[in-house]
Amino acid sequence: MRLVIVDDEMIERKAMRKFVEESMTGFEVAGEAANGRLAVEMAAELKPDLMLMDIKMPGMNGLEAIRKIREIQPDIRFIMVSAYDSFDYAKEAMKEGVKEYILKPGKKEETIEALYRLKKEIEGERSAAAGKEEAANLMKQHLAEKSAQNQLSQQELEHFQQLFPNAKGGFFLVLSGCTAAELQPLLERHASMPYVFYPKSENRFAVLLLSENQEESAVRTEALRLARTITLAVKESRAGVGYPAGTLAKLGKSYQEAYRAWESITPGAAAYRFFRESAVPPAGEDQEKLRLSILNGNTEEALLLYSRLSEDPLLIKEWLSAAKYDLEKRGIDVQHISVLNADDLKETIRMLCEKVQWTQSEQEVAARAIQYMKARFTEPITLEETAEQTKLSPTYFTKVFKEQTGQTFIDYLTSLRMERAKELLANQDLSLKQIAYAAGYRDPNYFSRVFRKVTGQSPKQYRKKGAG
Structure with a gap:
């Protein structure tokens, strides 16, 4: 139990803290406050289970502090501590839900008994609440399982509606390749609807999401968004998505669709999809050509293919989402490009293709710079002259190079020089001065300092270790 001690007398606070920490088990003194205002701040920040609260304090007194704390943290329990044996104080405290009232100077046994009584009460209530929640x-x-199997009785349907009074319909996801520990926080963070999830087998889960009054197109968009979010977050996971059911009684159809969609996902394909009666168009047809043209950054071809498509726009969005997913797997940052909520799909296609082109251009910049550095790293080359080789300003080159290689220019140059130095140190006939020059350093002492910083050893130690 987390406890905060509130008393304007420091000696009283420290004595109580020492007594609790040394004499009682199951309690942690989370903080101390010297007045009511600080007590309110600590209650909001620390969220303790119990507070020992003095009544008479300068500024905001204990009773005023309790009133404010109960507005923001109604579950905190209080033990009032006072040097005043006044029925009026006790009466006011009881109005605020205070069940324990100790007079100063009180016997230690009274404090122990009061704390343990409240601890037992809190634990009992939490246990009962946990049991009810479970x-x-x-x-x-x-x-949810009965609805998935189309076996809801009228009584169960009514019970379902009591548990989710605003639910009008919903949809199912069938997921695999993830654990409950991975799935639960993702649903808590990203699901915009009430949900129920449960295991169907050792490595497969069903998730029922319940919609209220949303348009079907909005629910379908949400279904795809959530499936995409989960499969991106958990590698090797896959998700079948059922179409939204307009009523709770029709949820079974959505589950069957989700299961069959999950079953139809093949290795190498998008990790999530809706169920469709007809097979996914094979490679070579317009859908696959559109995906490949986007992956290659071919804007003209992608827009031409899009203009020939006659499918439902939501279905095209699903295809574009699959292409976007493939780009993300390739390390291309397209998270800021919205597909499922896009109004202008032409513009979305153009943005995806341009991002591919831009990334390819940046990759070429980094490749040219690396080629130049590998050819000249034994010479005193600079960032500015390397940037000039790529036709970029030094500032922009620095940014692109770091994004593409994960290293700064100087770190990459140093790594090239250190690898050469390690190779040369194997040759016992070469002096350290010769090795420093051959690795691109004109100052042997500076070379030794850099080598030690990178490897944790001096060049001599490294050579001796290699020789041994």
């Missing part, structure tokens, strides 16, 4: 979750999972 029972409710099990019931939700049971009803």
